[in-house]
Amino acid sequence: MQVSEGMSPTVLAVGPSHSLRAVAKLMSRRAVGAAVVMDPDGAGPGIITERDILASLGAGEDPDAELVANHLTSDVVYAAPDWSLEEAAAAMVQGGFRHLIVVERGETVGILSVRDVVRCWTDDGAICPVPASAAVG
Numbered sequence: 001m002q003v004s005e006g007m008s009p010t011v012l013a014v015g016p017s018h019s020l021r022a023v024a025k026l027m028s029r030r031a032v033g034a035a036v037v038m039d040p041d042g043a044g045p046g047i048i049t050e051r052d053i054l055a056s057l058g059a060g061e062d063p064d065a066e067l068v069a070n071h072l073t074s075d076v077v078y079a080a081p082d083w084s085l086e087e088a089a090a091a092m093v094q095g096g097f098r099h100l101i102v103v104e105r106g107e108t109v110g111i112l113s114v115r116d117v118v119r120c121w122t123d124d125g126a127i128c129p130v131p132a133s134a135a136v137g
Contacts, residue, residue, distance in 0.1 A: 003088050004081035006120040007102045007110035011036050016046075016069035020053050020061075023068055027053075033115075034099040036108055037072045045101055045108050046072040078103040079112055089117050 012035040014023050023035055027050065037046035052071045057063060079088050079100040088100055092114060102110040 001085050001120055002081065003079050003083045003085065003100075003102055003112055004110075006085055006088075006116045007079075007081070007112040008116065009110045011101075011108060011111050013038050013108075014048070014068060015039065016042075016067065016072065018068045019064050020056055020066045020068065020071065021063040023048060024050075024053050024063065033113060034111065035068075036101055036111065037068055038108075039069075042074065044076065044078070044103075046074040047076055047099060047101060048072045049097075049099060073097075076101055080104065081109060085117050085120055088112055089114075092117075 012026060012030050012032055014026065014035045014037055016037055016039045027033065027035055034047055034049040037048055039046065048068050048071060052073070053063070056066050056071055077091055077095050077097070077100060079091065079102045081102055081104050092098060092100065098114045100112045101108055102112055
């Protein structure tokens, strides 16, 4: 299975001047754990995740005053739509992150999360083993 089959083509895009509170509200409403940061002056899209927001809050920073630009990940690993889900999962594990921005010909075409990968593998026939205590005999 390829990234294109598992990714969400609908991406929450925000700007670097959004406050962390504004982004948190948008992420909460959309029930997503990350937003793609589009900066016309940047080299490519960045990403801000729930972890980034949590780190700021944990440091005692004001979410109304803190801007996305100061908390985003700009050193992003991008996936191609034709990557296998195994390649994407390996990149996430190796990099210690849970989201990949999917880019094709320089354009953002989607986002892939660990949850998407697990969902695909489960829909693709992976079956959770039944605990022995729950087995009917």
